[in-house]
Amino acid sequence: MSSKILIVAEHDGAKLNPSTAKCVTCARAIDGADITLVVCAVNAAAVAAEAAQLAGVSRVLTLENSANEHALAAVLAPQIAALAEPYSHVFGPSTTFGKDLMARISGLLDAPQVSDIMAVESPTRFRRPIYAGNAILTVEVATGSKVIGTVRTASFAAAAAGGPAPIEKAAVNVELPKHTRFVSISAARSDRPDLQSAARVISGGRALGSAEGFKILYALADKLGAAVGASRAAVDAGYAPNEMQVGQTGKIIAPELYVAIGISGAIQHLTGIKDARTIVAINKDAEAPIFEVADIGLVGDLFQIVPEIERLL
Amino acid sequence: MKRILVGIKRVVDYNVRIRVKPDGSGVVTDGVKMSINPFDEIALEEALRIKERGGAEEVVVVTVGPADCQQQLRTALAMGADRALHVQADGGIEPLVTARVMLKLVEREQPLLVILGKQAIDDDNGQTGQLLAALWNRPQATYASKVELHDGAARVTREVDAGLETLDVDLPAVITTDLRLNEPRYVKLPDIMKAKKKPLDTLTLSALGVEPRVQLKAVSWSPPAQRQKGVLVKDAAELVAALKQKGLL
Numbered sequence: 001m002s003s004k005i006l007i008v009a010e011h012d013g014a015k016l017n018p019s020t021a022k023c024v025t026c027a028r029a030i031d032g033a034d035i036t037l038v039v040c041a042v043n044a045a046a047v048a049a050e051a052a053q054l055a056g057v058s059r060v061l062t063l064e065n066s067a068n069e070h071a072l073a074a075v076l077a078p079q080i081a082a083l084a085e086p087y088s089h090v091f092g093p094s095t096t097f098g099k100d101l102m103a104r105i106s107g108l109l110d111a112p113q114v115s116d117i118m119a120v121e122s123p124t125r126f127r128r129p130i131y132a133g134n135a136i137l138t139v140e141v142a143t144g145s146k147v148i149g150t151v152r153t154a155s156f157a158a159a160a161a162g163g164p165a166p167i168e169k170a171a172v173n174v175e176l177p178k179h180t181r182f183v184s185i186s187a188a189r190s191d192r193p194d195l196q197s198a199a200r201v202i203s204g205g206r207a208l209g210s211a212e213g214f215k216i217l218y219a220l221a222d223k224l225g226a227a228v229g230a231s232r233a234a235v236d237a238g239y240a241p242n243e244m245q246v247g248q249t250g251k252i253i254a255p256e257l258y259v260a261i262g263i264s265g266a267i268q269h270l271t272g273i274k275d276a277r278t279i280v281a282i283n284k285d286a287e288a289p290i291f292e293v294a295d296i297g298l299v300g301d302l303f304q305i306v307p308e309i310e311r312l313l
Numbered sequence: 314m315k316r317i318l319v320g321i322k323r324v325v326d327y328n329v330r331i332r333v334k335p336d337g338s339g340v341v342t343d344g345v346k347m348s349i350n351p352f353d354e355i356a357l358e359e360a361l362r363i364k365e366r367g368g369a370e371e372v373v374v375v376t377v378g379p380a381d382c383q384q385q386l387r388t389a390l391a392m393g394a395d396r397a398l399h400v401q402a403d404g405g406i407e408p409l410v411t412a413r414v415m416l417k418l419v420e421r422e423q424p425l426l427v428i429l430g431k432q433a434i435d436d437d438n439g440q441t442g443q444l445l446a447a448l449w450n451r452p453q454a455t456y457a458s459k460v461e462l463h464d465g466a467a468r469v470t471r472e473v474d475a476g477l478e479t480l481d482v483d484l485p486a487v488i489t490t491d492l493r494l495n496e497p498r499y500v501k502l503p504d505i506m507k508a509k510k511k512p513l514d515t516l517t518l519s520a521l522g523v524e525p526r527v528q529l530k531a532v533s534w535s536p537p538a539q540r541q542k543g544v545l546v547k548d549a550a551e552l553v554a555a556l557k558q559k560g561l562l
């Protein structure tokens with residue numbers, strides 16, 4: 001049996017987001033997967049060319065429209081829904097882009113969505129985390145209905161380079177709403193690696209005490225070529241911007257190395273780092289729950305330890 | 314009347330340590346503390362603040378679920394909601410069904426705004442707001458950390474992976490809340506007494522004409538893979554050495 005899978009590519013207009021290559025790996029785990037990627041953009045050429053290089057992709061469709069300049073779910077969803085008819089599955093990443101968009105597509109198609117797919121058991125059976133990752137649910141989608149899915153990117157490796165797959169222009173005839181308008185985006189520009197795809201991540205918690213306190217983490221991160229993350233407590237307190245939050249309601253990441261500094265290890269935080277290869281914890285409280293999951297723990301004062309590590313590198 | 318509809322869900326309190334039943338038929342919920350989903354509490358708080366600023370005249374809370382959900386509706390009334398709607402349904406309601414119920418209530422109540430949590434911390438589906446917006450054919454502004462209403466539109470700041478995005482959406486619209494939108498108020502004892510007198514209406518799925526379809530069948534539950542507890546090192550030098558040994562530096 002073959003499954004026709006449509007994957008909505010995430011990108012910033014110029015480059016493909018690494019989450020898309022992970023969706024491809026998830027889709028390839030489905031028997032007989034025939035994978036189509038769709039790029040919605042004003043000018044899709046550069047992103048489509050990149051997408052066409054992913055191993056396992058049969059073709060790349062482009063939907064070009066001046067309304068696609070910003071990824072507004074209300075504008076993109078009707079276009080994808082109009083394209084979705086021949087497909088058995090429509091997937092996107094479990095990033096804020098994908099979570100916002102895919103459920104709207106699910107509503108338009110009246111097809112159920114499986115959120116945060118972490119494993120594929122059959123074309124209709126998937127495993128996904130619930131209760132902040134404290135339980136894993138196996139869920140079966142009723143036969144005969146399309147499967148909408150968001151892919152938990154930390155559970156899948158990126159698809160390798162392959163291809164190139166053919167790129168085709170697609171067109172849909174739908175009226176796009178004007179009720180939703182982009183105003184602005186404020187994203188901190190940083191030369192550090194992207195938190196979601198970095199091999200090394202250094203995260204700080206409430207213990208850092210201030211935005212100033214976080215500077216010792218940035219210094220260490222820069223020496224290691226690492227991205228910097230934060231606990232919710234640190235973000236709530238204004239020590240770090242929201243895009244740095246790691247956890248159930250922040251980013252779910254799977255770096256090679258995760259260093260938790262002055263983070264207690266609340267369950268909502270741990271769910272974001274469970275798939276890290278190696279977890280290091282630095283905390284002055286030997287009883288902190290973070291030590292239950294850390295591969296390497298160091299009990300002590302971070303303000304003394306962190307600069308010391310930096311000197312030793 | 315300028316009305317805000319707020320959806321709330323009864324969930325296992327976020328402080329409870331979740332355990333999967335040994336036979337894999339669910340998680341243990343007997344005798345555990347139940348609360349309003351934290352994101353929904355934030356949704357209600359935002360609605361109350363909008364009303365207090367004069368942006369709305371009535372805040373209506375809605376839940377879909379079994380009879381004991383009325384406890385959480387009472388709490389919501391004590392927080393300050395004006396009335397409550399309980400749509401009876403036995404557990405396992407899918408997001409698409411909940412969204413259809415919400416759509417029916419939207420048609421009856423004609424709200425200017427529907428505010429929901431971005432996800433419920435039990436199923437972690439994160440779908441209902443977007444589904445409702447799609448079915449209703451209205452704007453959605455998910456993951457809100459700031460909401461301002463003016464002239465038939467809302468300006469919403471959203472927490473997205475790249476940072477903070479601001480959208481203008483025409484009303485009526487659906488907003489889903491993120492954690493930093495506000496800090497919900499505490500309920501005071503006299504408010505709990507007053508809440509007992511506020512209207513709480515009960516409805517059924519069949520009266521609303523919504524079929525409790527099952528398109529997502531829960532097959533089994535299992536505990537997550539556990540990480541092994543590792544080793545402790547005594548100082549920074551040992552830590553760096555251990556990382557080098559693992560080939561991580």
Ligand SMILES: Cc1cc2nc3c(=O)[nH]c(=O)nc-3n(C[C@H](O)[C@H](O)[C@H](O)COP(=O)(O)OP(=O)(O)OC[C@H]3O[C@@H](n4cnc5c(N)ncnc54)[C@H](O)[C@@H]3O)c2cc1C
Nearest residue numbers: 205206207231232233247248249250262264269284285302
């Ligand atoms: C619905 C919901 C969703 C949530 N989502 C998330 C999420 O996505 N991500 C998240 O992180 N949290 C989330 N939380 C919050 C979570 O429950 C915790 O409150 C939060 O993770 C705690 O952050 P923290 O570890 O920085 O702070 P704390 O728990 O206060 O821990 C600080 C730690 O620093 C240590 N410390 C203090 N001083 C020093 C020092 N000088 N040197 C070394 N160590 C020191 C202390 O021993 C302590 O262990 C969520 C909560 C809820 C209710």
